[in-house]
Amino acid sequence: MSDIILKTEGLTKHYGGVHALESVDFELRTGEHVAIMGDNGAGKSTFVRQITGVEQRTRGRIVFQGEDVNFKGPLDAREAGIETVFQNLALADDLDVPSNLFLGREKILVKLGPFSILDFKGMRAATDAALKRTAVKIPNLGNPIRNMSGGQRQCVAIARTATFASKLIIMDEPTAALGVQETRQVENIIRQLKANGEPMILISHNMRQVFDLVDRIVVFRRGRIVANLNKSETSGEDVVSYITGAKTGAEYAGAA
Amino acid sequence: MTDASAVMGQMDKPRRKPWPAELNALIGLVVIMAIFEIVGWSLVGQSFLMNKLRLSIMITQVAVVGILAVGVTQVIISGGIDLSGGSIIGASAMIAMSFAQVGTNPRAIFAAQGLVDLPILFPILVGLSVALIGGLINGALIAYVKLPPFIATLGMMVSARGVALWYTKGQPISFPTNEFMALGDGLMPVWIFIGVAALFSLIMKYTVYGKHTYAIGSNEASARMSGINVERHLMLVYVIAALLAGLAGLVLTARAQTAQPVFGTMNELDAIAMAVIGGVSLSGGRGSILGTALGMLIFGVIFSGFIFLSVDAYYQNMVKGAIIVGAVALDQWRQKRQAMEA
Ligand SMILES: Nc1ncnc2c1ncn2[C@@H]1O[C@H](COP(=O)(O)OP(=O)(O)O)[C@@H](O)[C@H]1O
Ligand SMILES: [Mg+2]
Numbered sequence: 001m002s003d004i005i006l007k008t009e010g011l012t013k014h015y016g017g018v019h020a021l022e023s024v025d026f027e028l029r030t031g032e033h034v035a036i037m038g039d040n041g042a043g044k045s046t047f048v049r050q051i052t053g054v055e056q057r058t059r060g061r062i063v064f065q066g067e068d069v070n071f072k073g074p075l076d077a078r079e080a081g082i083e084t085v086f087q088n089l090a091l092a093d094d095l096d097v098p099s100n101l102f103l104g105r106e107k108i109l110v111k112l113g114p115f116s117i118l119d120f121k122g123m124r125a126a127t128d129a130a131l132k133r134t135a136v137k138i139p140n141l142g143n144p145i146r147n148m149s150g151g152q153r154q155c156v157a158i159a160r161t162a163t164f165a166s167k168l169i170i171m172d173e174p175t176a177a178l179g180v181q182e183t184r185q186v187e188n189i190i191r192q193l194k195a196n197g198e199p200m201i202l203i204s205h206n207m208r209q210v211f212d213l214v215d216r217i218v219v220f221r222r223g224r225i226v227a228n229l230n231k232s233e234t235s236g237e238d239v240v241s242y243i244t245g246a247k248t249g250a251e252y253a254g255a256a
Numbered sequence: 257m258t259d260a261s262a263v264m265g266q267m268d269k270p271r272r273k274p275w276p277a278e279l280n281a282l283i284g285l286v287v288i289m290a291i292f293e294i295v296g297w298s299l300v301g302q303s304f305l306m307n308k309l310r311l312s313i314m315i316t317q318v319a320v321v322g323i324l325a326v327g328v329t330q331v332i333i334s335g336g337i338d339l340s341g342g343s344i345i346g347a348s349a350m351i352a353m354s355f356a357q358v359g360t361n362p363r364a365i366f367a368a369q370g371l372v373d374l375p376i377l378f379p380i381l382v383g384l385s386v387a388l389i390g391g392l393i394n395g396a397l398i399a400y401v402k403l404p405p406f407i408a409t410l411g412m413m414v415s416a417r418g419v420a421l422w423y424t425k426g427q428p429i430s431f432p433t434n435e436f437m438a439l440g441d442g443l444m445p446v447w448i449f450i451g452v453a454a455l456f457s458l459i460m461k462y463t464v465y466g467k468h469t470y471a472i473g474s475n476e477a478s479a480r481m482s483g484i485n486v487e488r489h490l491m492l493v494y495v496i497a498a499l500l501a502g503l504a505g506l507v508l509t510a511r512a513q514t515a516q517p518v519f520g521t522m523n524e525l526d527a528i529a530m531a532v533i534g535g536v537s538l539s540g541g542r543g544s545i546l547g548t549a550l551g552m553l554i555f556g557v558i559f560s561g562f563i564f565l566s567v568d569a570y571y572q573n574m575v576k577g578a579i580i581v582g583a584v585a586l587d588q589w590r591q592k593r594q595a596m597e598a
Contacts, residue, residue: 078483090478103478105482114465114489
């Protein structure tokens with residue numbers, strides 16, 4: 001199946017005795033936009049951390065673009081084309097916007113191993129381009145991001161995904177900490193990225209946002225998938241009942 | 257989309273560029289110099305600053321610790337601490353000196369083996385190798401065994417001092433070759449400091465190494481998630497710190513023309529103090545080599561000023577302690593204020 005971009009089989013993660021993720025089978029097709037919903041602690045972020053190589057899974061398969069992958073670290077996943085906005089944003093507060101956009105993947109002017117000289121001009125230009133592409137406006141790009149608002153920091157983290165050519169974008173609760181206006185801004189950016197036709201996994205608690213932005217909704221409960229719903233065939237109430245455990249999808253019966 | 261970006265720009269108050277901590281240090285330096293100058297004219301009847309000899313003594317005295325402080329600065333920026341520098345100075349000074357002795361000295365440590373009158377490169381490589389071992393152990397304990405830097409380098413501080421004392425059972429080592437002595441002669445320590453400080457200033461500002469050091473000190477988890485190999489990087493940070501301590505040990509022992517096992521005692525604290533006074537934040541992610549150089553000059557000016565005014569040496573340590581606490585308090589206050597603004 002060449003149109004399946006990402007697939008997990010039996011993906012499992014245990015933290016000692018905590019079974020954060022239990023035998024998750026997940027599929028994402030080219031150009032598809034899927035939301036992952038679920039209560040706090042359902043295992044959504046854990047799922048993301050296994051796919052992106054931030055942590056090593058306990059067991060299970062991850063197939064990306066038709067090939068089994070074993071990312072040793074987040075850089076491996078990014079190099080394979082998976083761009084992620086983590087729930088904690090993964091920003092360095094004391095660095096400026098271009099440095100954050102290129103953190104771990106700096107543009108190099110002169111190659112000297114660890115002492116390679118940075119290409120500030122190139123990174124600045126690419127930053128300007130990425131911010132323009134996502135329609136994010138941030139004054140004083142050269143200031144440390146410590147002093148920026150929650151919305152601006154979120155935009156920096158999202159713009160990072162737009163800086164590099166990617167095959168899959170994952171966003172973990174990108175608007176959870178934002179106000180109404182800031183949320184709308186971030187949603188505009190997501191629409192913009194979506195318009196490029198890239199597949200996306202969006203983790204969100206916001207029902208309106210999910211119904212606005214995605215094609216399919218996957219519900220996690222206690223580390224397992226309990227529902228896989230087409231947006232056109234479901235409703236907000238329906239989704240909520242899967243999240244809370246009032247309902248479990250027929251094909252997942254016995255899972256939870 | 258232009259609508260949205262207008263909203264974004266409007267909704268977030270533009271922030272001014274943060275006040276650089278180095279500027280505080282520079283102002284402090286100028287004020288302290290001015291005070292000594294005024295007091296000098298009114299009490300001693302002469303200028304404090306317009307005295308070339310005093311200034312050159314002052315700067316050569318702090319330059320050796322300054323070399324150490326450059327290494328300590330990048331450790332603190334990475335979010336760690338290094339307490340082992342002073343002891344590594346002692347160990348590398350002792351062992352290097354034993355390979356720098358002249359053959360006319362019948363009591364040279366390696367006279368029997370004929371390891372005397374060796375070319376200067378030999379003791380230098382020996383001294384740096386001793387430091388390298390210390391740095392590798394520090395780095396491995398911190399990056400891979402995940403010991404807190406304070407504990408790992410405290411252990412190294414005690415052990416490396418032990419090595420320095422064990423090496424000759426506490427005896428000093430003397431009579432180096434003229435070639436080796438040149439390493440500490442005249443203003444040589446100052447030139448070496450300037451070279452080291454300039455090099456690392458550039459490295460911290462313009463290279464991947466510098467960028468990743470700030471990133472790790474700023475937020476280690478973020479750095480890791482961004483794909484930085486944090487373990488390998490920290491290893492390098494502590495190795496560089498130790499190598500600079502080794503270099504400081506070489507310069508110190510060449511200057512003293514002897515090596516004593518107590519060399520470098522408490523220098524690690526002076527180095528940390530210089531960095532903190534220069535605006536390097538103990539919580540990591542912030543500061544610069546330039547700041548540390550200014551902190552070093554503040555140290556030098558104060559102690560040279562005390563000698564100039566014939567203030568009893570005992571007061572020096574009391575004042576030093578007060579300055580360190582004051583600088584850390586200032587850093588904490590600065591952070592709290594920033595956290596409130598953000
Ligand atoms: N590093 C960890 N160590 C131990 N338990 C963890 C760790 N990370 C997450 N968990 C646990 O795994 C479960 C799933 O967490 P998480 O994936 O963060 O949930 P979600 O993102 O859906 O809110 C929770 O019970 C959480 O406490
Ligand atoms: Mg989460």
